[in-house]
Amino acid sequence: MKVLVATEKPFAKKAVDGIKEIIEGAGLELVLLEKYTDKAQLLEAVADVEGIIIRSDKITAEVIAAAKNLKIVVRAGAGYDNVDLAAATERGVVVMNTPGQNSNAVAELALGMMVYMARNQFNPGTGSELQGKTLAIHAYGNVGRLVGLKGKALGMNVIAYDPFITDEAVFERDGVKKMNSVAELYAAADYLSLHIPATAETKGSIGYELAMSMPKGATLVNTARKEVINEEGLMKAMEEREDLKYITDVAPEMKDAYAEKFGKRYFGTPKKMGAETAEANINAGLAAARQTVGYLKEGITKFQVNK
Ligand code: NAD
Numbered sequence: 001m002k003v004l005v006a007t008e009k010p011f012a013k014k015a016v017d018g019i020k021e022i023i024e025g026a027g028l029e030l031v032l033l034e035k036y037t038d039k040a041q042l043l044e045a046v047a048d049v050e051g052i053i054i055r056s057d058k059i060t061a062e063v064i065a066a067a068k069n070l071k072i073v074v075r076a077g078a079g080y081d082n083v084d085l086a087a088a089t090e091r092g093v094v095v096m097n098t099p100g101q102n103s104n105a106v107a108e109l110a111l112g113m114m115v116y117m118a119r120n121q122f123n124p125g126t127g128s129e130l131q132g133k134t135l136a137i138h139a140y141g142n143v144g145r146l147v148g149l150k151g152k153a154l155g156m157n158v159i160a161y162d163p164f165i166t167d168e169a170v171f172e173r174d175g176v177k178k179m180n181s182v183a184e185l186y187a188a189a190d191y192l193s194l195h196i197p198a199t200a201e202t203k204g205s206i207g208y209e210l211a212m213s214m215p216k217g218a219t220l221v222n223t224a225r226k227e228v229i230n231e232e233g234l235m236k237a238m239e240e241r242e243d244l245k246y247i248t249d250v251a252p253e254m255k256d257a258y259a260e261k262f263g264k265r266y267f268g269t270p271k272k273m274g275a276e277t278a279e280a281n282i283n284a285g286l287a288a289a290r291q292t293v294g295y296l297k298e299g300i301t302k303f304q305v306n307k
Contacts, residue, residue, distance in 0.1 A: 002029045003051040003292055006042055010034040011055070011076070012278055015285035019053065022289035026297055046070065051292045053285075054082070056272070061087035072295045076288035077102055077275055078142065079225060080305055081198045089306045094295055096303040098287040100142040102280035107146035109274050110193050110223045111154070113247045113267070117219050121264050131155035134215075136189030138182070138206075140165055143223070144195035148176050151191075161185040186210045191219050198225035207233025211244060222248040223274045231258075238262055249274045 003023050005011070011019070016032070023030040033045040039062075046052060046067035052059065053074050064070060064087045072094045073083055080097045088095045111130075119127035135151040137144040140162035148158045152175060159177040161184070171178040179185040186192060192214065196202045207230030211220065222229060231254045238244045239261065251268030252258055258266045275284070294300035301307070 001051070001296055002031055002049040003053065003289075003296075004031045004033060004045055004049040005053045006033045006036070006045060006057050007055050008036060008057055009055055011285045012281045014278070015282045018282065018286045019289040022286065022293060026293040028293065028296065051296055053288045053292060055284075056082055059083045059088070064088055064091055064093060067093075072096065072292055074098065074288040074292050076284040078106075079197055081225065081227075085306045094301060094304050095306045096288075096291050096295070096301075097305055098284045098291065099303065101284040101287045102275035102277075103142040103146050105277040105280035106143045106223050106274035107150055108277075109249060110143075110147045110221055111150050113221055113223070113249070114191050114193075114219065117221075117245055117247050117267065121267060123264065130191070133157070133190035134159060134188055136160070136179075136185045136192045137162075137176070137195060138185060138192060139195040139197075139224070140170065140176070141195060144193070145174065147193050147195070148174060151193075152176075156191075159185065159188060182210065183213065186213045187215070189214055189218055191221055194220070194222045194224040194228065196224050196228055198227045203227045204230045206230060208237045209233075211237035212241065214244065217243045217245075219245040219247060222246070226250055226252050235261070238265065 005019060020030050036042055042063060043066045046063055048069055050069050051072045053076060055076055059073050061084045070093050074096045075083060076098050078097055078099055083095050085095055114130055118130060131154055133156055135156040135158045137148045137160040140160045148160060151158045159179050161179040161182060168178060206228055211234050231252045245265045247267045249269045250272040251270060255268050291303055
């Protein structure tokens with residue numbers, strides 16, 4: 001059986017070596033397609049493989065149709081909006097992500113971006129401190145929880161909203177106040193840290209009204225996905241309220257307009273970099289290899305996202 005590692009943006013060498021060891025150690029064959037520039041290369045490489053490991057690479061219906069033997073796709077990372085789940089499910093192909101493996105990297109970036117914004121993007125002038133401010137976590141999953149715990153260590157007052165976590169003890173254990181609605185969360189947020197996945201429900205869901213409801217001087221921090229923002233709506237709010245700030249990994253579609261209109265009240269990373277640490281890269285790559293082997297050899301479906 002063959003496992004393809006298809007990465008437009010390759011894993012670190014240490015991760016590739018580890019993946020190779022895991023795949024070949026299980027008696028499977030590893031095929032590497034790195035830095036490909038053309039969809040045709042991907043379509044050709046998937047033709048006879050049983051498993052595919054990807055990063056932000058797009059697994060479309062066309063790719064799935066071209067992969068006649070495909071049984072599993074593992075996205076080394078948390079978000080899996082780059083995989084056509086419906087097409088995979090229709091073909092009986094299992095799709096997994098590797099939750100938690102890059103969470104610390106993203107959480108550190110989120111806190112780092114807050115400090116950067118609080119200190120005028122490291123320009124001269126009087127900034128402010130995070131201690132004592134209210135940090136509101138929108139979605140208390142792997143990343144959100146770590147941001148909350150790190151925020152607490154900095155002396156922030158941490159509150160969170162996640163309608164899918166019904167067990168109050170999850171919040172109580174961390175000393176985080178559970179909010180009952182999105183409206184309540186935003187209305188109390190000095191820093192609003194976004195950790196919702198990009199889904200049909202969440203895309204474009206954060207815009208004018210929520211931004212306008214935030215307290216004076218509030219900062220919206222987006223290390224989730226740019227697609228969850230209604231860019232025009234947020235822009236309108238920031239035009240009307242000169243105290244609002246927006247910082248995002250990665251830059252919005254309307255990045256030039258944001259940069260021009262809002263100067264130091266806005267910052268967007270040129271490329272998505274939340275998970276771009278050596279540690280996260282290796283952790284996610286190795287987990288993806290283990291999960292691929294686990295499914296192909298033993299049928300283990302833990303972390304399947306299209307059940
Ligand atoms: P996760 O699956 O551990 O947590 C997601 C949380 O979102 C869950 O607790 C879920 O209950 C909650 N949720 C889902 N829909 C919601 C909604 N409509 N409203 C409120 N909460 C909702 O995922 P994670 O590892 O914490 O990552 C979160 C997101 O961050 C990913 O989906 C991905 O889009 C993004 N991400 C970005 C980077 C980056 O490089 N910037 C890296 C990793 C993850």
